[in-house]
Amino acid sequence: MHPSSSSAPQFNMSSKRKAPSATTANVLMVGTGEYTTGFVGGTAADSDKGAGVVALTMFDLRRRGKVGRVGMCGVNGRKFPGIRKHMQKNIGDVYKDMDLTCDTYPSDDAVDPKAYLEALKSFQPGDVAIIFTPDDTHYEIAMACINQGMHVMVTKPIVQTLEHHKDLIRAAKDKNVLVSMEVHKRWDPFYADARDRARSQLGNFQYMYAYMSQPKHQLETFKAWAGKSSDISFYLNSHHIDFSEWTLEGIAKPVRVTATPSTGVAKSKGMETEDSITLTVQWENFEGGTLGCAVYTSSWVAPKSDVHSQQRFFYMGTNGEINVDQAHRGMTVAVDEKPFGSVNPLFMKYTPTNGMFSGQGSYGVKSFECFVDACREINAGNKSVTDYDDGSLATVGTTVQGTAILEAGRRSLDLDGMPMDIVYDGDGHVPVDIKPHEFSN
Incomplete structure (x- = not known):
């Protein structure tokens, strides 16, 4: 989504694919609901997250030079026009210098429960996936992202069964990627x-x-x-x-x-x-x-x-x-x-300071920023995946x-x-x- 237009074009072409770098992380958000966008049932969520958390944070991290390309994947592409208008109203029109460009999957006229598989084709090993979808879908989506070689953060509960959790531990170790649960508390x-x-x-x-x-x-x-x-x-x-x-x-x-x-x-x-x-x-x-x-x-x-x-x-x-x-x-x-x-x-902290987003110190933002920072450190060769089993992140192994x-x-x-x-x-x-x-x- 582009900040100057509520009906900006999507960018689903593989030509948009960018390799991860030591300085920025390319991010795919899987899930388009309340926590990601603040958009529920055709309107702003009637909660304390009306402007969303994940997308807002990723756009701000891009503004600050930590995130590069941003993608968003859902099931029902027909929701995206409404989501774009919602994000423009609640993010683009509220905060200065916030670029809302975002590649979206599936297309606006499609409904596809497996759209994340197509989205993954345009991301590379070392990129980041953030999964906020219904609980029973976490395992399958996370495994697909891990097999793509991506670092993965999943909303709680990371999975619903002990057996699936053990599978994620093995897969993360095999692919040498960081897999963590988003627990902002x-x-x-x-x-x-x-x-x-x-x-x-x-x-x-x-x-x-x-x-x-x-x-x-x-x-x-x-x-x-x-x-x-x-x-x-x-x-x-x-x-x-x-x-x-x-x-x-x-x-x-x-x-x-x-x-x-x-x-x-x-x-x-x-x-x-x-x-x-x-x-x-x-x-x-x-x-x-x-x-x-x-x-x-x-x-x-x-x-x-x-x-x-x-x-x-x-x-x-x-x-x-x-x-x-x-x-x-x-x-x-x-x-x-x-x-x-x-x-x-x-x-x-949704209230802007002099027109700028100033919620970087809030723990809803820190949870994601610290994970993105960890992935950047791993991609740069400054840290190993196992360094984060020390309790600093809620890794799948802990x-x-x-x-x-x-x-x-x-x-x-x-x-x-x-x-x-x-x-x-x-x-x-x-x-x-x-x-x-x-x-x-």
Whole structure:
């Protein structure tokens, strides 16, 4: 898309193909929905991401010389005229010096669930793929991008099964590419500090309670897949489960998962899915073999309130405790169109400064920028892929426990609350299987 026209031409020709360089990264965004563009159902998303996150960030990274060519791939090319107008209104007309040129796949008159395969032909090894699509499509798309030799970032959950996660680990190693999960809460300064305090001051893990919600209208936003190919636990519990895995690395491991649902609202709308899902996870501390318990609850039937999403957790170790409320950072705004709201510019700062986009310090941007920077460092030969297994990025090799918890939770729900045990390899750190718990007589 070109900033001077809302109906600018697409550039799908292979002649647009550019080799990656040490200074810039060519980026293919797979997925055209709320998080990528802010465009849902023919209009701006009714959420805190009306201008999108991924596309806006990539355009700004290009303005700053870190990204070169930008591509975007979806399923329904007929949406692209609306997406171009939306991005022009919410990005091009809001911020100065923002070039919105973007190659789009498929063509404007086509519908093609496999359009990403055609898009991949115009990208090279060392380029970057960022995947924000329905959960059940992550594995197939990610594998195709890895096989193309591209570095890959996938929204959470990176995949839905332990087996698929292990496949990604093997494929990433074979192709020597960086594969990571996009979990922006790792860049939230409150969450990052809570993690550091828990690891350095709070001792063995004792208890955690985490809650995250979305308002009821999100059921309509996600009706194409809600309850059909994924659920609210995969979509939201994945945030705080990743926080636990990141925080408890080397301290504790998840060993048992039991899931319970709340139902009624979604089914009254003709959607066969849970309203809320609670996962109770038993963690075993490596020191002494003592036990801790974490309770993760997610819901998408919350009422509209001062925030789009309630997000908070309580963490207790043997030596202390931490409370974090991500939704309320002490700033409220009221304007005529939206009388009252608690806002969080730490996540995304959409308000321009002197006409320029100035959200580079927000953790919604940092999550992507740090991944792009890592890919540039690898392409330049300054870093190796394995250098990022140190916890600085949520690489596929360091996030496998989270996938095991989420799959075990789904299997527990499907077995009417049966506890599921997570089975480990010889050294006790890497999950290898999930099995129903065997009760002793």
